[in-house]
Amino acid sequence: MKKLILILLVVPFHFLISSGNAQTLFSTSAGEVSFYSYTPVEDINAVNKKIGSIINSETREVAVQMRMTDFSFPNKLMQEHFNENYLESEKYPTASFRGKITGNEDFTLPGNHAVKATGKMKIHGVEKPMELVGQINSDGKVLKLKLEFLIKLADYKIEIPTLVFAKIAEEIQVKGVLDLVKK
């Protein structure tokens, strides 16, 4: 009987913790991710301003998701090719990253924090382990997350587009700016 009481005591305690977790969520649905690739013929760049992201500061988990069709190119024909021929957005509508921020430093404290997250990146239906390095600038309520990393197209089975004269780089530079607001 004693043990039963003990268990009964533990269960609400556990819920208390998890409800505590819920209040440490930082999220956005309007983050920005852009990529850039230089070619001698035409520079290729695009920006997506509808990135969804959530960080749980308690568990240090991070999730980022975006729709491929939300990437906007200055050249709409290029945008169509990006979706139709290379990323196959009908089959693989989203790209995502889910992982955990390493270390113990409390990145929600006001100030600048260099952060590292390990997890899995999923693009074009291919999931690969990935380590992201970035910076969080916090004022306690908003986490301003800045990221910069390289994506190797072959890793995600993305065909490398050939333009008339030149091939585009096999690695694409990706930048992200996400303002995650405390929920």
Place this chain on the structure above:
Amino acid sequence: MRYNFIALFLFIAFFGYVSPAVAQDDLMSLLDEDFAKKPTYTFATFKATRLINGRTVETISKKHLNFWISHRFGAVNSGFINNFFGLDEAKIRLGLEYGITDRLMIGAGRSSVEKTYDFYSKYKVLRQSNKIPVTVTAMGGMAINTMTTGYITETGAEMKFFNNLERYSYTGQVLIARKFNEKISLQLMPTILHQNRVESALIDNTMLSMGGGGRYKLSNRITLSAEYYYNVVDRTQYKNDTGLPYPYHNSLALGVDIETGGHVFQLHFTNSKGMIEKQFIGQTIGTWENKDIFYGFNIARTFSLDKSAKKKIK
């Protein structure tokens, strides 16, 4: 007592172990929920603004310029020596299209068939999304025939214009398309065509036509397409009055689209020689049964004139 401690330990261990995994899935499912609220628009129902002879629901993006070069050759069975399988005679249309907004575009062209200028605009009224099943585009256009008066048409009639207004013809069209999956898109295009002057009093000035067409993507770059316009005309009335068969037929075209970087090549066989509505809906003299099949191609090249967008990203 000991068992209970083990149970308790297992209980906590279980929860302690599972909850981060659950939470991680939760983060993703929270994001999924957010995404589900926003509409997902279908893109690239067709490769270009033209299916073959006729149009598609697609419009040109804002500040983009599209250049069309179209050719139709003579009948494929017109002989090697006489006509090089039809390639000796070529009809050409040059056209430009410009996107004012992502939904509204204007266009103009010049055809060598009847030396005709055409002007039109297209507006995308509805966009297919996860909430709306079809894309609907409205099109209105006019064409001006600049042949010298009294020329002989391909049916052998003499065409005399008594004033310049008689050179005008008008087209109104509603294009309704659905992209069923990444490979198949189908389209309906009810059309009304009005010609201020027609070659015979027995041919109506205003004509209705129901178009149907579609595409099937063989690969990312190669697409099969087909297009048919059924004209609502009273052929028996014409035959009873004149003793001659109605001179014009329904237009059928079959084609292959090949897409390379910045170009779309459309290669096709059709029984129409004209490349604008007035000519391919209203004046198709060939039939597939009589093997009046003309080879033709369209080439589209799109240019982005949007300098500001490029700067914004840098």
